[in-house]
Amino acid sequence: MTKLLHEAFQEAEKLSEQEQNALAEWLLEELESEQRWDKAFKRSSSLLERLAGEALVEHHSERTQELNPEKL
16 A cells, blocks of 8 residues: 555544545445446447547548637
8 A cells, every 4th residue: 555545544534434434435436437437448449549540541631620619
């Protein structure tokens, strides 16, 4: 465990049981969410590569135009 994480847990120990449980639920949900995103990106990497390739082909064949955020 890193020094910073250890320090965070020491501070969390000072919280009430209800606050500790809320923090624990939040942390577990965040970790689960990160794992879902990682899996989703791994599954979609070939699709993202194909889409990026298509975008580059369109750009090199001058079928794209520069985005002007002020005109959105």
